[in-house]
Amino acid sequence: MEHFTPLASTLGGIMIGASAALLLFGLGRIAGISGILGGVLVPRAGDKAWRFAFLAGLVVGGAIMGKLRPELFAFGLDRRLLTVAIAGLLVGFGTRMGNGCTSGHGVCGLGRGSLRSFAATLAFMASAALTVFLSQHVFGGAS
Amino acid sequence: MIPSHATLRPGLQLVLAFLAGIVFALGLAIAGMTQPSKVVGFLDVTGAWDPSLAFVMLGAIPVYAGATKLASSRLSPFAGGSFRLPTRRDIEPSVLLGAGIFGVGWGLAGYCPGPGLTSLGVASLPAFIFVVAMALGMLLFEAMKRQQENASRLSSAAARDRRA
Numbered sequence: 001m002e003h004f005t006p007l008a009s010t011l012g013g014i015m016i017g018a019s020a021a022l023l024l025f026g027l028g029r030i031a032g033i034s035g036i037l038g039g040v041l042v043p044r045a046g047d048k049a050w051r052f053a054f055l056a057g058l059v060v061g062g063a064i065m066g067k068l069r070p071e072l073f074a075f076g077l078d079r080r081l082l083t084v085a086i087a088g089l090l091v092g093f094g095t096r097m098g099n100g101c102t103s104g105h106g107v108c109g110l111g112r113g114s115l116r117s118f119a120a121t122l123a124f125m126a127s128a129a130l131t132v133f134l135s136q137h138v139f140g141g142a143s
Numbered sequence: 144m145i146p147s148h149a150t151l152r153p154g155l156q157l158v159l160a161f162l163a164g165i166v167f168a169l170g171l172a173i174a175g176m177t178q179p180s181k182v183v184g185f186l187d188v189t190g191a192w193d194p195s196l197a198f199v200m201l202g203a204i205p206v207y208a209g210a211t212k213l214a215s216s217r218l219s220p221f222a223g224g225s226f227r228l229p230t231r232r233d234i235e236p237s238v239l240l241g242a243g244i245f246g247v248g249w250g251l252a253g254y255c256p257g258p259g260l261t262s263l264g265v266a267s268l269p270a271f272i273f274v275v276a277m278a279l280g281m282l283l284f285e286a287m288k289r290q291q292e293n294a295s296r297l298s299s300a301a302a303r304d305r306r307a
Contacts, residue, residue, distance in 0.1 A: 001176065003181070003195070004193060004194070004195055005175055005198075006194075006195060006198045007197045008173055008174065008175065008195075009173075009174045009175055009196060009197075009198035009199050009202070010198040010199070010201060010202040011170075011173055011202065011211035011215075012169075012170045012171065012173035012174020012175065012176070012199055012202065013150065013170070013174055013198060013199035013200060013201060013203040013204075013206075014170070014202040014203065014206055015166055015167070015169055015170030015173065015174075015201020016167055016170040016171065016174065016199065016202070016203040017202060017203035017204065017206025017207045017210070018166060018170075018206055019163045019164075019166040019167035019170060020163075020167075020206075020207050020210070021165045021205070021206060021209075021210030022159060022162065022163040022166065022205055023153060023160065023258055024207075024210055024211065024214050024220075024226075025210065025213075025214055025217070025220060025221055025222075026155070026156070026159035026160070026163070026220055026221045026222050027156055027159060027160060027220050027222050027224070028219070028220035028224055028225055028226035028227055028228075028266075029227055029273065030228060030229065030253040031163065031167065033167075033256040033260065034256045034281075035230070037256060037260070037277075037278070037281065038281050039269035040155070041278060041281050041282055041285070042285055048149060049157060050156045050157060050160040050283075051160075053156075053157040053158075053160040053161040053164065054160040054161065054163055054164040054167075055150070055164060055260060056161060056164060057160065057161040057162065057163060057164020057165040057166075057167070058164040058165075058167060058168045058257065058260045058261050058263075058264075059164075059168070059260065059261070059263045059264045060161075060164070060165055060168070060170045060264060061164060061165035061166070061168025061169050061261060061264065062172065062177070062260075062261035062262055062263060062264025062265055063265065064165070064168075064169070064264070064266070065168065065169055065173075065177075065241070065261075066264055066265035069172070070265065072172045072173070072175070072177055072178060073172070073177050073178070073262055073265045073267060074178055074180070075167050075178075075179055075180070075237075075267065075270075076178055076179060076180025076181070076268050077179050077180050077183060077252070079251075079252060079269070080191050080261075081268070081269065083251055083252065084251075084252045084254075084269045084272050084276070084277075085217040085258065085272050085273070085276040086248075086251065087247075087248040087249075087251035087252030087254065087273060087276070087281060088248065088252070088254075088259070088272065088273040088274065088275065088276025088279075088280060089248070089276045089277070089278040089280040089283070090244050090245065090247050090248030090278040090280065091245055091248035091249060091254070091255065091256060091259075091273075091277050091280065092248075092276065092277035092278060092279060092280020092282075092283070092284070093241075093244060093280035093281070093283055093284045094241045094242065094243070094244030094246070094247070094248060094280075095153075095241065095245045095256060095281070096241070096243065096280075096281050096284040096285065097237055097238075097240065097241025097244065097284055098238050098239070098240070098241025098243075098244070098245055099229075099231075099238060099241065099255075100240040100242075101245060101255050101256050102249075102257065103167075103255075103256070103257055105149070105242070106200060106209055107200065107203045107204060109229075109271070110200070110204050110255075111203070111204045111206075111207030111208040111210075112203075112207075112208070112211050112228075112229075113208070114229070115232065115234065116195070116231060116232055116233065116234050117237060119234045119239060119242075120234075120238050120239065120241075120242040121242070122248065123238075123239045123242035124242040124243065124249065125186075126241040126243075126246065127244075127246030127247050127250070127251035128186050128241070128246035128247070128249045129159030129186045129187075129188055129234050129246075129247075129250070129265040129307050130246075130250070130287065131186075131246065131247045131249075131250025131251055132183055132186040132187050132250045132259040133187070133188075133189055135250065135251065136183070136187055136190055137155070137189065137276075139188065140174070141259075
């Protein structure tokens with residue numbers, strides 16, 4: 001354990017929860033990032049504007065934070081860009097098939113006490129931990 | 144009586160969604176979620192495990208749980224319209240399979256959707272490649288779903304024709 005950051009991570013978590021609460025009270029929508037992005041990619045019309053506004057907020061927030069604390073965005077892994085592209089494909093496909101990601105299932109779903117989201121969260125945590133085990137300890141770090 | 148579907152205020156919707164996006168991004172970065180090496184350290188339970196990111200959920204979930212309790216007594220959101228919350232409760236195989244596929248990608252590069260998008264703000268090349276590929280993965284799933292729906296429509300139409 002090199003950089004254990006329980007306080008910063010709890011504070012960040014509270015902010016994520018507060019943002020999701022703002023979206024719930026303000027717009028009546030779930031702060032599921034994969035669902036919000038998925039909604040702007042399909043040709044279906046209607047309710048796209050707020051999705052673009054939220055996504056723009058994410059990027060602007062990243063830019064603000066990057067000016068203040070650029071080290072918070074260090075990639076820090078030894079990965080080929082092809083591996084990163086494959087990871088992106090799997091994340092996009094899997095989150096649409098599973099109807100959610102870390103935010104929609106892991107925060108909003110668990111916060112609502114949804115058993116469906118609990119099962120999904122267990123599934124992605126387990127497969128992610130297994131993937132890390134295989135890539136870090138079986139196939140030796142770089143991939 | 145207050146209608147449960149209040150008049151929509153699109154301008155307020157945009158402002159609140161934009162603000163929510165900024166707060167979400169700041170939260171992700173402060174929490175450590177935008178550092179793929181830290182995410183992999185959290186997932187590496189048999190190695191040099193860094194449990195920090197468990198605290199992200201410990202911070203976020205109670206706040207959101209409180210918010211859902213409060214929201215359930217409100218008739219409509221501030222910006223109008225109505226609450227549109229998930230209603231499905233079934234745990235069908237595709238939810239578990241999809242979550243499993245997502246986990247493989249998350250473990251490989253250490254990005255989940257929010258941190259990938261947020262890291263576009265610092266013009267990170269890995270994040271850019273990740274987000275483009277993620278969008279393609281989503282489009283691929285939608286295309287496959289549409290094809291499957293068309294195929295099942297055709298086969299049920301054929302079954303109707305046979306009965307007729």
